[in-house]
Amino acid sequence: MVSRVIPVDPFDLVIFGGTGDLARRKILPGLFRRYLSGQMTPESRIIGAARSEMDDAGFREMVADAIEEFGGPEKSEKAAIAEFLDKLAYVAIDAKGEGGWKELAGQMRDGVVRAFYFSVAPSLFGDLAERLHAHEIANSESRIVVEKPFGRDLETAKALNATLAGYFDETQIYRIDHYLGKETVQNLMAVRFGNVLFEPLWNNHYVDHIQITVAETVGVGGRGAYYDKSGAMRDMVQNHLMQLLCLIAMEPPSKFEADEVRNEKLKVIRALQPVDSHHIVRGQYDADGDSPSYRDDAENPRSFTESFVAMRCHINNWRWAGVPFYLRTGKKMKARASEIAVVFKDLGHSIFEGDEARHRNILAIRLQPNEGIDLQVTIKEPGPGGMRLIDVPLDMTFSEALGEEADDVTDAYERLIMDVIRGNQTLFMRGDEVEAAWEWTDPIIEGWNKRNDVPKWYDQGSSGPDDALMLMHRDGRRWRDIKG
Secondary structure (H helix, E strand, C coil), X not given: CCCCCCCCCCEEEEEECCCCHHHHHHHHHHHHHHHHHCCCCCCCEEEEEECCCCCHHHHHHHHHHHHHHHCCHHHHCHHHHHHHHCCEEEEECCCCCCCCHHHXXXXXXXXXXXXXXXXXXXXXXXXXXXXXXXXXXXXXXXXXXXXXXXXXXXXXXXXXXXXXXXXXXXXXXXXXXXXXXXXXXXXXXXXXXXXXXXXXXXXXXXXXXXXXXXXXXXXXXXXXXXXXXXXXXXXXXXXXXXXXXXXXXXXXXXXXXXXHHHHHHHHHHHXXXXXXXHHEEEEEECCECXXXXXXXXXXXXXXXXXXXXXXXXXXXXXXXXXXXXXXXXXXXXXXXXXXXXXXXXXCCCCCCCHHHHCCCXXXXXXXXXXXXXXXXXXXECCCCXXXXXXXEEEEEEHHHHCHHHHHHCCCHHHXXXXXXXXXXXXXXXXXXXXXXXXXXXXXXXXXXXXXXXXXXXXXXXXXXXXXXXXXXXXXXXCCCCCCC
16 A cells, blocks of 8 residues: 655744753654654745744754754754755744744745744733734634633633634644544544445444443653643543544534535534533542652642542433443553443344353544544354354454555654644634633532532542442443553
8 A cells, every 4th residue: 555645835844942841852853753744845844833942953953953962763864854854944032022933934935834833822812823923924814723721611712712812814724632643533534434344233223322431541740730631521522532522423514525524523512512520520530659649749638629520411302312432531541541432232133142142332432542443243163063152353453554654754843733734623613612612621520529429539550439330330331441
């Protein structure tokens, strides 16, 4: 299988926060991989912009170090790295003042795509947008990329959207969620809407329930101060898990175009029912030997912020009436794994008896690690001894199915940045989507605050609090085992 790489139009990409951690770990090494693949054309340029006093040579040295530290096999391509570094420039910029803006304006070229990546705190978005227009650096064709958090509640999300809308049209704003750039997430849409096998079964007549799990083995050490003001609900559920829920539950769009897809996602969010308090479990990881507890990591001995959330949701529409969606996410869990599992109903009538009758089909979409899709089906166990049934996966692990091309599966950030250059907003959130998600999320958080809700302790390396297991057991169901 030969990978088809279509070059994008020449561009000038300005990365505000170009010396920051995200730029070093993801954005700049990813752009080098796109250059190496031929997708980023030789005429394109990247301009780092940050507070640090640095010249072009210093920035290029920093980027070379970042590729060496965070790159994969491509970091051995020394000649290509040297060519890539020649495409880089740097401007020291004062986001709240006037320093560096004239220099940046002088770097921009006519006749190429102009894109601006706001890899900075949301508090600086307005200042950057204002100065880009005041110095005529951005125009009606320019695009901006903004990182989450997109507010911390409905009120701040509306304010942030209004700030950006004062300078840019909605068609120019790309709210990036790297989960939507994952290969498997896009394959989810291909599986759903490209195969006659699944779409007829994708409803409450055949689906028993759906589980969405995003589990991490790391804690919040190093970012405890930020996380303690956010928590798992704001940091993960309102954006990442919400987007996965939308993609798995949305109606088929009339065509695969940005607004058509995002209109259907918005309908899912607006159809979500309020969640009862007894259908939500919050948790905090406890200390484990020398490994500190959440409160130790957050340096807040009285913190009620959750590092784990599990909940049962319902979508109030014809397709999903009566089908529960179980969401869970947490830190310091037994394995690092992100998975969507569609659990189909039992057969209406089984010709088998006893244990042999209790088998279910499950479609599992693995987002990380080992991206892939498998369908659990029931077969006869090989060998003599009668009709003994076992469940086996029809497995499409990308690294196995695609062979050596799997080594070239594009990182989410790479794919999404190239979509920005193309002007394709399909995998980016629209402003009304963000606000609708907060409108559903805010009452849950407000309820916790009013009740002085205290998270349940859970052991590090576990699957979360016992109450999360009971959330499923009360319904006669079980969480799937978390496997890395």
